[in-house]
Amino acid sequence: MRIKKVLNNNAFITHNDDHQEMIVIGKAIAYGKHFNDTVDESKVYKMFTPISRGDRKLILDMVNEIPIQYFQIAKQIVDKAESDENIELTDSVYIALTDHISSSVDRIKSGLMLTNQFLWEIRSYYPKEYQIGQWAIQLINGTCDVTLPDDEAGFIAIHIISGELGEQLDEFHEIINFIKKITSIVTYQLSVEIDRDSLDYNRFVTHLKFFWQYMMENDKKHTIGDLSDEMLAIIKGKKVAAYECALKVRDFVQKTYHYTLNNEDLLYMTIHIARIADAN
Structure with a gap:
């Protein structure tokens, strides 16, 4: 895998075998690298193949604005859902989840907590997704030194549910x-x-x-x-x-x-x- 453009220390652009542009993310994966250099593929967290110009802009904006740790946390949550519950999630869910985690941590550090009006229904009707949400907030709390409320487990569950429903x-x-x-x-x-x-x-x-x-x-x-x-x-x-x-x-x-x-x-x-x- 060769670099076509360095975005920052943690992301770069390359092309796949079909000559499609791919945005690759991984901690320090592009550090000290330049055009046409190869990378250590074991450092890859996620690879995106944007379908539209809008998707491309969204991902590039996130890469530039959101710390790499939130991409890593989102990947762990997605991997947990897919491996433990056989839930297949799309890249759009990964993107939304990364953005949500970043926003949640920023909110809680500012003393702002949101109430999840569907928390009871999620716990009752989507228990496996809610359990993943609970696991996720423990991961976030330990990684980011915050204490997220149970409402956030419900919000994460909603992202997983939306992925199962095809974003509907x-x-x-x-x-x-x-x-x-x-x-x-x-x-x-x-x-x-x-x-x-x-x-x-x-x-x-x-x-x-x-x-x-x-x-x-x-x-x-x-x-x-x-x-x-x-x-x-x-x-x-x-x-x-x-x-x-x-x-x-x-x-x-x-x-x-x-x-x-x-x-x-x-x-x-x-x-x-x-x-x-x-x-x-």
Whole structure:
């Protein structure tokens, strides 16, 4: 890998085998280097291949303005998400995360803390992303000698969620509202207080997130487990209340999203609702 232009001690521009421009970042990777020099590739944190002029300008501005340690922290968080949870994240998430970490540290050192209005929902509906956020703030605190509040774990989780949703952050809000509405229907219809930390509720939330995805994509090819026992229980009428609740959910989804639950959809919904009901 040869340098085409030094940006600073920690970044330079090169070209890949397809003659595309690449921006390469790594601590002291370009220190003392000049045009056409080779570099130690083991020092590379991240390589960007900008798609547009806007992307290129954004990355170059960040390289010049943001200390290298924040790029390194962002890479560790992205690596953690990808290795531990098999979450695939795009370069745009890495860029947004780097910028957010830098801003968060600057804010906290200035005594300014932001409240995350979705913190409860993130903890309840996206636990694995939230756990990565918690791990991330411990990393940031130790590296940058700050004490970030739990709200920041939620903000980092939102960046990870947005990457999973293909940067469609509006969809995150829609999914949150969808889960809240369905949960409210179950709570009201069954007159139960749901334990939102329970395994059954977490399974229900996971099912609702998958249901949302195939409802939006109109993809009916989904199979979750062996349903023989649950089907038998429903046929015998042991889950009448849960089934009636599932019908309320069906009516809400039909009216709000113009999607009609088929018998299989109803069955899955009934099973999850029944598990919540049985736990109360």
